[in-house]
Amino acid sequence: MTLLHFKLIAGVALLFFASLLSLVFEGVDRIIHARMQLRLGPPLFQPFFDILKLLGKENIVPRRAIPWAFNGAPWVSATAALMILLYIPMGSLPPILAGSGDLILILYLLGLSAVAMAVGGFASGSTYANVGAQREMTLMMSYELPLAVVIVSLAWFAYRTGMPGEPFSLETFVGMPLWSVVGWTGVFGLLCLLVALMAVVPAEVGKVPMDIAEAKTEILEGLICEYSGRNLAMFKIAFSLRTLVMCAVVVSLFFPWTIGRHFGLQGSLLFLADFIFFWVKVFLMQIIGVTTVRTAFGRYKIWQASQFYWFHIAGLSLAGMVLLSLDVVL
Amino acid sequence: MAEGLNKTYKVPIGPVHVGLKEPITAWLDVDGERIKGATIRPGAIHRGIEFMARDRNPIQIIYLAERICGICSFAHIVAFVRAVEDAARIEVPARAQYIRTIVLELERIHSHILWAGVACYTFGYDSAFNLGMILREKVMDVLEALTGNRVNYGTGTVGGVRRDITPAVGKVIREMIDFYKNEFGVFYDVVTDDPIAKARMRDVGVLSKEDAIAYCALGPTVRGSGLRVDLRWSSPYEAYCDMDIKPVVPQDYTGEVYGDVFDRFLVRVLEVYQSLEIIENAMAGLPSGDLMWEPKLPKLLNYLKQADGTGLSSIEAPRGDDTHAIRLTGGQDNITWWKVRAPTYSNAVSWPIMFMDNELADSPLIINSIDPCISCMERMVVTDRSTGSGNIVTKSELIERCRDKTRRMMGS
Numbered sequence: 001m002t003l004l005h006f007k008l009i010a011g012v013a014l015l016f017f018a019s020l021l022s023l024v025f026e027g028v029d030r031i032i033h034a035r036m037q038l039r040l041g042p043p044l045f046q047p048f049f050d051i052l053k054l055l056g057k058e059n060i061v062p063r064r065a066i067p068w069a070f071n072g073a074p075w076v077s078a079t080a081a082l083m084i085l086l087y088i089p090m091g092s093l094p095p096i097l098a099g100s101g102d103l104i105l106i107l108y109l110l111g112l113s114a115v116a117m118a119v120g121g122f123a124s125g126s127t128y129a130n131v132g133a134q135r136e137m138t139l140m141m142s143y144e145l146p147l148a149v150v151i152v153s154l155a156w157f158a159y160r161t162g163m164p165g166e167p168f169s170l171e172t173f174v175g176m177p178l179w180s181v182v183g184w185t186g187v188f189g190l191l192c193l194l195v196a197l198m199a200v201v202p203a204e205v206g207k208v209p210m211d212i213a214e215a216k217t218e219i220l221e222g223l224i225c226e227y228s229g230r231n232l233a234m235f236k237i238a239f240s241l242r243t244l245v246m247c248a249v250v251v252s253l254f255f256p257w258t259i260g261r262h263f264g265l266q267g268s269l270l271f272l273a274d275f276i277f278f279w280v281k282v283f284l285m286q287i288i289g290v291t292t293v294r295t296a297f298g299r300y301k302i303w304q305a306s307q308f309y310w311f312h313i314a315g316l317s318l319a320g321m322v323l324l325s326l327d328v329v330l
Numbered sequence: 331m332a333e334g335l336n337k338t339y340k341v342p343i344g345p346v347h348v349g350l351k352e353p354i355t356a357w358l359d360v361d362g363e364r365i366k367g368a369t370i371r372p373g374a375i376h377r378g379i380e381f382m383a384r385d386r387n388p389i390q391i392i393y394l395a396e397r398i399c400g401i402c403s404f405a406h407i408v409a410f411v412r413a414v415e416d417a418a419r420i421e422v423p424a425r426a427q428y429i430r431t432i433v434l435e436l437e438r439i440h441s442h443i444l445w446a447g448v449a450c451y452t453f454g455y456d457s458a459f460n461l462g463m464i465l466r467e468k469v470m471d472v473l474e475a476l477t478g479n480r481v482n483y484g485t486g487t488v489g490g491v492r493r494d495i496t497p498a499v500g501k502v503i504r505e506m507i508d509f510y511k512n513e514f515g516v517f518y519d520v521v522t523d524d525p526i527a528k529a530r531m532r533d534v535g536v537l538s539k540e541d542a543i544a545y546c547a548l549g550p551t552v553r554g555s556g557l558r559v560d561l562r563w564s565s566p567y568e569a570y571c572d573m574d575i576k577p578v579v580p581q582d583y584t585g586e587v588y589g590d591v592f593d594r595f596l597v598r599v600l601e602v603y604q605s606l607e608i609i610e611n612a613m614a615g616l617p618s619g620d621l622m623w624e625p626k627l628p629k630l631l632n633y634l635k636q637a638d639g640t641g642l643s644s645i646e647a648p649r650g651d652d653t654h655a656i657r658l659t660g661g662q663d664n665i666t667w668w669k670v671r672a673p674t675y676s677n678a679v680s681w682p683i684m685f686m687d688n689e690l691a692d693s694p695l696i697i698n699s700i701d702p703c704i705s706c707m708e709r710m711v712v713t714d715r716s717t718g719s720g721n722i723v724t725k726s727e728l729i730e731r732c733r734d735k736t737r738r739m740m741g742s
Contacts, residue, residue, distance in 0.1 A: 037460040127341050131363075131690060208454050209526055217349035217452050218691045298526040299454030301691045302363060 011086055011096045018085045019237060022244040023047040025283060029243075029291045036295045047240065054233035062226050064125030073120025074227070074234035080113040081241035088248050089174045091258055091274025102168040103151050106249060110204060113242055114140055117223050117235070121213075124226040132222020135302045136213035142309035143203045149317040150193045150200075153324050154178070154253060157186075160328045170249075174256040182327055189323030194254050196317035201250065201289045203305065205243040208294040212302050247285040248278075255281055338366050341690060345374040349452045349694030356681065356697060360690050368685035370678060383668045388414045388488055388634050388658070389627070391665065395654075396482045398670060399703050401444065404437045405647035406670070407486040409654040412567065413668075414488050417641030417658045418634055422568075423620040426490035431569035432503070432612050433476065433485060434645075435605040439510070440469045441648035442550075442598040442605075443517075445701045449595060450521060452695045453530040461517050465510075472506045475499050488630060489623030495616065503613060507606050518599050531592035535684040535696035538589055545680040548673045549650025550601065551700045553579050554594035556587030561646035573611055578604055591692075591699040598701075635663055649673040649701045674703045 027044040034041025043049075061067050087101040087109075095101075114136060121133030155167040161181055165172035178190055203210035214222045224235050259277045260270035300308065338359040345353040353374035359367035379398055383391045388411075395410040396403045408430055415422060422430075447462025470480045476499050477483035485493050495503070521527050537547060542555040552559045560577035562570045578600045580586075580593040587593065624630040638660030644653040650673025657666040677700040684696045 037457050038464060039460060127339070131341070208456070211454065212691075215454060215691065217454065217694055220348055295457050297455065298450065298458070298524065298530060300526060301530065301689060303689075304529055 007096055014096060015082050015085060018244065019082065019241065021279065022237070022240040023051065025244060025286055026240040028283070029286060032287060032291050033295055036292075047236070051233045051236055054228075054236070055230055057229040059229035059231055060226075062125050065226065066123040066125070069119055069123035070226075071231060073116045073123065074231040074238065077113045077116035077120070078234045078238040078241065080109045080116060081238050081245060084109045084245045085241075085248075087170065088245070088252060089171050090248075091276075091278040092260060092271050093275060094171060098171065099169075102166060103155065103170055104168055106170070106245075107147065107151065110242065110245070111140065111144070113238060114204075117213075117238070120227070120231075120235075121223040121225075126226045128219045128222055128225045131219050132213045132215075132225065135219075136223060138302055139203055139210065139212060139305060142306040143200045143313075146196045146309055146313040146317040147200050147204075149314065149321055150197050153189075153193060153317070153321040157182075157324050157328060170252050173253050177256050178254065182324070183330070185323050185330065186327030189320045189325075189327060190254070192316050192320030192323060194250075196313050196320060197250055197253070198289050199313045199316075200309075201246050202293055203309070204246045205290060206239060207243070207290050209297040209300050210305055211294075211299060212305055215299055218299075243286060243290060244282065247282045247289060250289065251278070251281045251285050255285075337361065343693045343697065347694065350697060351448065352702065354678075354697065354702065356685070356693060358685065358690065358693060363689045363691065365685045365688050365690060365693065368682045370681050372678070380668050380670065383665060385664060387631060387663045388656075388665060389631060391668065392487060393484070395670075396484065399672070400481050401441045402437065402647045402649065402652065402703065403482050404433050404486065405645060405652050406654075406672075408434060408568075409643050409645050409647070409652045409670075410656070410668075411486050411488050412643035412645065413641035413654040413656040414634070414658070415641070416643055417639040417656055418488075418637035419639075420489045420623050422490055422623060424569075424617040425494075425619045426621050426623075427568040428612050428616050429491045429493070429495055429621070430486065432495065432609055433473070433483065433491075434568070435608045435612070436469055436473055436476075436503075438605045438648045439602050440466055440473065441701070442602050443469070445598055445648075445698075446517070446521070446595065449531075449591070449695065449698055450527070452698050453527070455521075455524070455527060458517070458521055458524075458527070461520065465513060465517055468506055468509050472499075472502050475502045487622065488634065490621050492621070494621055495613075500613060500616075503609065507610055510602070510606055514602060521595070521599075528592065530692075530695065531595055532590060533588060534591045534688055534692045535699050536588065536590045537680055537684050539587070541680065541683050542589070545683065546676045547650075547680050547700075548676045549646070549648070549701075550594055550597045551650065551677045551680070553577055553597045555589040556581055556593075561644060561651055565644070567643075567645055569612055569615075570608075572615065573608060575604070575608065591695055594699050631663075634658065636660055647673055649703060650677060672703060674700065678702065 024044070026047045027042070030046065031041040031044060059071075061070055084106050086097045087095050087106055089095045089098075118133040118136040121129040121136065124130070154173065157178070158172050159167035163172055163176050163181060165175060179187070182190060202208070206214055214224060219225070224232060227235055258274040260273040263273065265273050338361050341358045341360050342355055343358060344350055344355040355371040355374070357369040357371060358365050379394055383394055386394065392407050392410065395406045398406045414420075443462055443466040447459045447466065450458035450462065473483060474480050476495065477485045477493050485491055537551065537555050539555050539557060542552045542557055547555065548559070556579050558577040558579055560575065561567070562575045563577050566575070578597050580588070580596050583596065583600060624633065637658045639658060641656045641658070642653070644651050652673060653671040655669040657668075659666045681697065681700070684699070685693065688696060
């Protein structure tokens with residue numbers, strides 16, 4: 001058995017596992033969201049039932065849609081989101097495609113997933129989907145700046161302080177927690193960057209207060225307005241995968257600690273413990289960064305969201321960048 | 331965004347839309363996200379209630395009037411029975427007047443909390459919506475304890491009411507007043523202190539004082555624009571005559587008037603407190619005595635059959651003035667005609683003004699901000715199945731048809 005075979009099998013298994021996990025996390029998210037509102041909430045496996053039901057439903061293509069773009073978009077979106085998992089180190093396990101992709105690729109894949117959704121919206125031939133797609137594009141343009149600032153500052157910091165590994169590679173940050181490298185100005189800088197990144201999460205995953213492109217009480221689910229059946233199932237999977245991936249990226253950058261070594265575990269047991277601990281961290285991140293936020297707030301309007309990202313969050317991330325630079329220079 | 335190209339696109343909001351409780355269509359001319367013009371097209375939920383009423387006697391119509399609208403059902407029947415009492419010159423006992431007042435105010439609380447919750451839902455604030463729904467359960471329970479029903483109470487009748495406030499019910503009502511005085515503040519704080527809620531409602535859907543007068547806005551909509559308009563204050567009826575009621579206007583609380591959705595929200599939420607106070611006063615001053623002018627139904631019907639005259643009544647429903655007019659002809663069991671003018675009929679006219687230069691994202695919120703009751707409002711639509719056309723009859727056409735019919739009936 002060659003390394004390629006091993007990677008293929010491990011990759012397929014991981015993608016399958018992560019897709020299922022993302023749906024379980026979404027089920028828990030819905031239950032906790034409901035409990036915080038004093039409701040009972042759906043069963044844990046409701047997202048599975050939804051997807052299974054949708055997979056068996058008819059795929060309706062509107063008369064005015066462009067069929068190839070309309071049908072292709074959900075697949076591109078879900079695939080791009082799924083691909084990111086191959087580049088994320090999980091606990092002590094290196095990524096399946098270690099060395100062939102870095103943070104920039106992850107950002108592009110996240111962007112591709114969002115753009116594919118917008119393309120699907122534009123190709124729907126519906127006014128609401130069109131408005132939703134325009135909003136998605138505007139939102140992307142707004143949150144990309146703080147996101148890029150966060151990533152670039154971290155990479156520059158890793159490069160200047162000589163952390164082992166490629167500066168843009170996620171493995172660098174997982175191998176050596178940033179918090180152990182920085183001085184006290186750097187800690188404030190990192191906190192600023194962390195808050196900025198957490199603020200980008202709701203927009204990246206399309207949840208309240210940034211579910212502007214899918215606002216159901218305004219533009220009837222916007223982007224996915226015309227979708228049904230298999231295509232809609234793919235979009236649902238893409239949404240929950242993006243949530244999972246985004247939280248995994250935040251965890252890998254800012255909370256890379258593992259527990260296996262502290263308990264003196266060895267071999268495969270160490271990998272297993274760290275692997276499970278990684279997903280626990282991702283789960284907690286999702287509860288804090290997505291579920292609580294979407295329970296606590298209402299929805300912004302698109303220009304308010306743009307203003308929020310361009311001024312408040314971009315300002316915060318720039319402050320983080322300055323503090324982090326000061327830490328290196330001093 | 332195609333903003334600034336001076337090219338507008340038509341976007342329909344409705345007739346069936348997630349953000350709207352009832353079917354109504356707003357055709358918006360949008361430039362990018364900005365609304366440049368709006369056409370309101372009602373007519374999706376007309377049921378011909380006034381026509382049905384012409385085969386019924388006044389007591390039967392009470393149950394029809396109650397089903398004009400689920401939320402302000404008691405407001406409609408009080409307006410209706412007051413019109414009948416006006417036409418037939420019936421005196422209502424004092425206790426019945428007080429009980430009517432209490433139920434009207436309970437209904438106002440239930441309507442305003444429902445509205446506040448739905449407004450939050452419209453801008454995606456689901457937690458506040460759920461909180462509102464939980465709070466509303468309490469008043470629904472009280473209404474059920476008092477009347478046996480949660481929505482259509484079946485409590486009013488010509489010449490009085492059919493249910494008494496027993497000591498047990500009185501206790502439940504007092505409990506409810508305490509409950510809201512403690513718990514409702516939480517909801518108020520959650521929404522008014524929330525930065526996103528404020529960003530979504532402030533300066534959205536502005537209706538200036540002048541426009542509110544020019545377009546005859548009513549109820550909380552006009553009070554939100556800072557005008558002191560309230561029938562309970564300017565032309566009191568039932569037990570309101572014995573009470574000191576001041577119209578709730580935003581300038582008394584915040585010092586200034588914006589006339590936006592936030593002010594309308596504020597007015598409705600503060601009116602809940604006002605209603606609690608009115609219920610408290612009414613409970614304290616509840617007189618003893620009869621519940622009905624004439625408890626024997628056949629005798630009442632016989633009297634109504636003899637009655638001849640036109641009755642008019644206008645009351646302050648949760649959404650504004652609800653006006654009912656009725657004609658009874660002596661010797662006829664059934665009424666001759668009945669006309670309902672619900673508050674939304676007036677308030678809907680100001681929608682295009684409120685839409686102007688707002689954003690597409692605000693449109694469901696603006697539609698909801700007047701607390702529309704489409705099923706109350708809709709009175710006339712003509713559809714022709716054979717040709718597939720569904721057009722609304724214009725005013726001049728309608729007048730012409732009325733005259734035609736009069737000529738036919740007069741045999742000329």
